[in-house]
Amino acid sequence: MPAPDPPAPIRDSARLADLPARFGAADSIATDTEFNRSSSYRPQLCLVQLAADGELALLDMLAELDPAPLVSLLTTSPALKLFHAASQDLEVLLLALDILPNRIFDTQIAAGLLGYPAQVGYAALVADLLGVELDKGATRTDWSRRPLSARQLAYAAADVVHLHELYGRLRERLAALGREDWALEDSERLLDPARYRVVPEQAWERLAAIPYLPVAVQRRARALAAWRERRAQRIDRPRQWVLSDKLLLLIAQANPRDPQALARIPDLPPAIARRQGQQIIAALAAAERTPAEDIVQRQRPAPPDEAMLKQLAAMVRARAAELDIAPELLATRRELAALLRGETEQRVTSGWRREVIGRQLLDLL
Numbered sequence: 001m002p003a004p005d006p007p008a009p010i011r012d013s014a015r016l017a018d019l020p021a022r023f024g025a026a027d028s029i030a031t032d033t034e035f036n037r038s039s040s041y042r043p044q045l046c047l048v049q050l051a052a053d054g055e056l057a058l059l060d061m062l063a064e065l066d067p068a069p070l071v072s073l074l075t076t077s078p079a080l081k082l083f084h085a086a087s088q089d090l091e092v093l094l095l096a097l098d099i100l101p102n103r104i105f106d107t108q109i110a111a112g113l114l115g116y117p118a119q120v121g122y123a124a125l126v127a128d129l130l131g132v133e134l135d136k137g138a139t140r141t142d143w144s145r146r147p148l149s150a151r152q153l154a155y156a157a158a159d160v161v162h163l164h165e166l167y168g169r170l171r172e173r174l175a176a177l178g179r180e181d182w183a184l185e186d187s188e189r190l191l192d193p194a195r196y197r198v199v200p201e202q203a204w205e206r207l208a209a210i211p212y213l214p215v216a217v218q219r220r221a222r223a224l225a226a227w228r229e230r231r232a233q234r235i236d237r238p239r240q241w242v243l244s245d246k247l248l249l250l251i252a253q254a255n256p257r258d259p260q261a262l263a264r265i266p267d268l269p270p271a272i273a274r275r276q277g278q279q280i281i282a283a284l285a286a287a288e289r290t291p292a293e294d295i296v297q298r299q300r301p302a303p304p305d306e307a308m309l310k311q312l313a314a315m316v317r318a319r320a321a322e323l324d325i326a327p328e329l330l331a332t333r334r335e336l337a338a339l340l341r342g343e344t345e346q347r348v349t350s351g352w353r354r355e356v357i358g359r360q361l362l363d364l365l
Contacts, residue, residue, distance in 0.1 A: 006157035007056060009047070009148065011063035019050075019057065019069040020077070026052035028080040029073070030163035031101070033089045034143040034156055041232045041239065043088075045096035046143035051160040052079070058156060062144060067097055074101045082163045084108050084122040086187070091196040100191050107163065110170040110183040115324040126162050129169045134158050182352045203229035207245055211298040213252070218295050221252035223287035227279065243272065255284060304337040312336045312361055316348075319357045330357050339365065 010016050023029055034047040048059040048070060059070060074081060074093070081101040083089055085108040094100055111125055112118045123134045141152055148156075174180040204210050204225035210218055225248060232239040243251075247268055256262040259277030263270065272280075313327075313336060320327040331348035338346055339361060349358040 006058060006153040009058040009060040009063075009153070011060045011065070013064070013066040016059065016065055016067075016069050020073050022055050022057070023050060023052050023073055023079070024077050026055075026077075026079045028052065028082050028105070028164060028167060029077070030082045030160035030167075031074070031089070032083065032156070032159040032163075033092050035088075035092045035096075036142065036144050039237070039241075041236045042095045043092045044144060045092050047148075047156055049156050049160045051157075051163065056157060056161060058153065060146075060148075061096070062146065071097060071099050075099050076102065079103070080105050082107065082167050084125070084159075084163065084166075085119075086190050087195070090190055094193060094196045100193060104187050104191065105167060105184065106187040106190065107166050107170055109186045110167075110174060112329050113179050113182050113186075113325060114170065114173050114177070118326045118329055122159065126166060130162060130165055132162060134162075185351050198229055200226040200229040200233070203239075207248070209249065211296075212300055213249075213297070215292055215295050215297050217252050217255075218297065219287040219290045219292075220255060220284050221249060222295070223283045223290070224248050224252055224280065227283040231276070231279075242276075247272075251280065251284075256281065301341055304340040308340060308364075309333070309336055312339065312364065315360060315364070316357060319360075323356070331361070336361075 030049075030051040032049045033045060034049075035043040035045050037043040045061045048061055050057045050059070050073075059065065061067075081104045083104055083106050086104055086106045090100055090104075107122075107125065108120060111120050116125065116128075123136050126132050126134055135151070135155065135158070137151065137155070139155075141155075143152070170183075171180060174183055198206070204222040207221070207225060210221045210225070213221060224243070228239050228243045228248065232242045235242075247265070250265055250268075251262065254261075254265050256265065258281060259273050262268065262277050262280060263273035312331075313333065316331050316336070317327045320330050323330075330353060331346070335346045335348050339348070344362065346358075347353060349362060
């Protein structure tokens with residue numbers, strides 16, 4: 001079915017107010033977002049696309065819109081919200097509107113459970129299952145530009161108008177294999193806000209090296225990571241623009257006592273020492289007041305038993321081959337190595353994976 005000509009974007013709250021009435025009775029609502037993020041901490045939500053029961057709406061989120069009807073529709077409507085590769089869309093909705101949908105189905109996840117590559121793209125899936133070739137020429141475009149071009153609007157509309165038929169085809173195949181619940185379970189995993197929202201005091205967890213540093217250095221690195229996150233949030237710039245991971249660790253190691261000592265750290269841009277030097281020194285000083293018992297220095301984990309790791313990986317590959325899915329959808333090498341270290345609370349040991357392969361892996365340990 002060819003995509004219809006997209007409607008004009010909704011740019012005023014009066015037109016948006018009837019959104020729940022137009023879409024609220026649908027069993028499923030195809031949903032997508034367009035956003036910009038290259039130079040900001042938070043993604044700039046530019047457009048939201050919705051389609052259901054022959055209705056299509058493009059919401060211009062840069063206009064002066066009251067988002068309440070959209071929020072209500074996505075968070076309280078019983079309809080299943082359909083996405084493809086939902087993670088980025090969900091992050092944008094959470095950071096821009098402070099919401100996550102109540103029920104979702106991710107067609108990329110579903111396709112992976114049917115033997116497609118784990119990261120299969122929307123256009124490839126539409127072409128294979130529906131025989132429709134999509135124009136992806138607007139993939140890398142400036143969605144903040146106004147007015148949006150006809151090509152941009154057609155691209156945005158195409159991202160939702162095929163989702164219902166795609167969902168129907170995928171659901172039919174999943175049901176035949178008894179895997180529909182698998183897709184719903186894995187889709188629901190994406191609705192954890194902790195996946196997308198960083199608390200400054202926990203920002204250090206994104207730097208894998210920190211737990212293995214000496215306790216005194218850890219204190220300083222954690223404090224710098226929290227300072228960097230708060231500043232990035234406040235000025236709305238990427239955290240790496242505020243201070244790179246490499247420089248953060250160098251400063252924590254060097255422990256400068258004043259901006260002049262900070263400026264002498266190799267490769268530190270002079271502007272950072274000049275403009276943020278006092279804040280960085282204050283963060284380092286505050287770190288000294290963190291109780292040492294609150295920080296544990298971890299030892300680098302010993303390399304896993306390679307023979308056992310290969311045995312577990314072989315079991316996963318064999319089971320994946322039986323299911324005709326990619327092995328990483330069952331368990332990654334990192335997860336298997338964690339199992340060997342005694343970390344049994346893994347994705348592979350919970351939910352549907354536990355019965356499919358998880359119990360066998362645990363029995364082998």
